[in-house]
Amino acid sequence: MKIIIAGAGEVGFHLAKLLSYESQDITLIDTDKESLSYAEGHLDIRVLRGDATSISILKNAQVGNSDLVIGVTSSETTNITLCLLAKQLGSKKTIARISNTEFVEYKDRINFSELGIDELISPEELAAAEINLLLSQSAFNDTYEFEGGLLIMVGVSLPKSAPFVGKTVKEAARIFPELHFMPIALQRRGTQFTLIPRGDTEFMIEDQVYFITDRKGMDELYKLTGKKKEQIRNVMIVGGSKVGTKAARDLCEKRFNVKIIEKDKNKAFEVADMLPNALVINGDCRNVELLEEESLESMDAFIAVTGNSETNIMSCLVAKSKHIKKTIALVENMDYFQISQSIGVDTLINKKLLAANNIFRYVRRGEVVALTRLNNLNAEILEFVVKPTSEVAGTLIREMEFPREASIGGVIRGNMGIIALGDYRIEEGDRVVVCCLPNAIPEVEKLFL
Structure with a gap:
């Protein structure tokens, strides 16, 4: 596939890195010379310096022949404008990263695909949904x-x-x-x-x-598994970021008792105005005495979503030492996933990984309607729609020539989820959930074309 990515920041670089591993034809556009030099030196991709909304730059990137254009710059306006232009210039699919979560909330009422945007991605929205x-x-x-x-x-x-x-x-x-x-x-x-x-x-x-x-x-x-289904009602969130605010709003709507710790005074007042049902405290989450004063020990869950990964991990470890049932830390460094279990934080979440999961289904062949990558595991879970032309249509699972590095986890037929075994026959219209290692993906994709 020919893929154009606008924005060489964390999300854009991470996407370019993952896609270049799969030998995709990648062009990365950005105005920052240093970011592009780093990407060009570390990845097998083409880089273009310039404004992603410049028609001459897009033509230079051969946007008319592109299969996918992804706008993940820090500017929502740039990403949306890029997608509109790219679609008019002949790109097959477009994806825009947005920061205004209202766009996602109203996408059923506003037909963005008619405007030229096939998918809207909000990493903050995805992270908040993951927390919930x-x-x-x-x-x-x-x-x-x-x-x-x-x-x-x-x-x-x-x-x-x-x-x-x-x-x-x-x-x-x-x-x-x-x-x-x-x-x-x-x-x-x-x-x-x-x-x-x-x-x-x-x-x-x-x-x-x-x-x-x-x-x-x-x-x-x-x-x-010997695990207990814990009742979670009292939640402490440190960091009044977009992720923290969105997660708090969703939790308040579900009648959770939410307490937010925000270091910046002005930001704390802002969040308090936005979330009248949450208790907002202006303070530093690294201050253990403050956390104890705010009844840390009575919390069921502790969520750290400040802009600093190390602060998030350390504050979660403090919470864990107080026997909090569930701790979640937002991190930027992917390497932290490898040590999450050993250091004692229950779950790490990463906005780049969540955004990449959503975008990757457009790169896969066959009709993929959902995709997730497992944290710290070299595997993907894909949800394929079975077409009349699919090789698996009308076939028993045990009779399929499925690679050993992949397995069918379940099937969705109509409004029913089915844990399908060897004697189950896959039919047209079924949604099949498959887990596979990277080397098996091309073989699996062929079965669902």
Whole structure:
């Protein structure tokens, strides 16, 4: 694919990096010479210095032949204008990063695709949604919903008490035949290798395992992983950033008791005006005495979303020392994901990764309607729509020539999520959730073309 990315900041560079690994034809546009020099020196891509809304620059980038144009500069106006121009000049698809979350809220009423924008991406909105989802499934350290929760992906570190520790997937299936979940990916403690579980794969203590389940299977997973479904009502958020404000607004609407700590006095007053149902305190989250004065120990969840990753991690560790049930830290450095479990923070979230997940489904072949990358695991979960021409249409799962590095986690048919086994027949119109390692993606994509 020929892809043009405008904006060599954190999101743009991260996207260019991920896409260049897949040998895509990438052109990166930015006005900052230093950012472009760094990108050109580290990635196998073409760079262009200039204004992304300049028609001459876009023509130089061969926008008319592009498959995808992504506007992820820090300026919402630039991103929107770029998409409008790119579509008029012949680009097949356009994506704009926006900061005004109202655009996302009203996209059902305003047809942005008619204007020339195929998708709106708000990393702040995505991060806030991720926080809400993590609090609703509090015992798990990673989670993702397909089709509004008809199928749910959850990640959990297996405790010693889990009844299937020491058993293979096949043995566990025999002992618990009525279970409504499927293991789709696994990482051993202390390793960086991702496994796609097969019948002979053995579950071990402290494995990080990802399951696909339906609503019924959630309660089963709580029991079998030895995790408790904690009731979360009292939430402390440190950082009145866009992520913190959006997450707080959503939580207040769900009648959570929300307390926000914001260091900047003017910002604190601003947030207090926007969120009358939340208690906003002007103070430094690094001040442990302040946190204790504000009843840190009585909180069920602690969310750190300041602009500093290290501050977020350290304040979460303070909260964890006070036996807070759930801690979530916003981080910018992707390397922190590799140590999240060992340092004791329940979940790390990253805006770049969330934005990339949303954009990547436009890069995949076949009709991909959802995609997520697993935190710290080298695997993707994709939701494909089965077309009449798809090789898998009308085929039993056990008869498919599926690569060993991939597995089907579940199927959505109509309004029902199904944990599909070998004797299940895939039909046209089904939405199939597949987990696969990077080397298996091209092979899997061919099955759904």
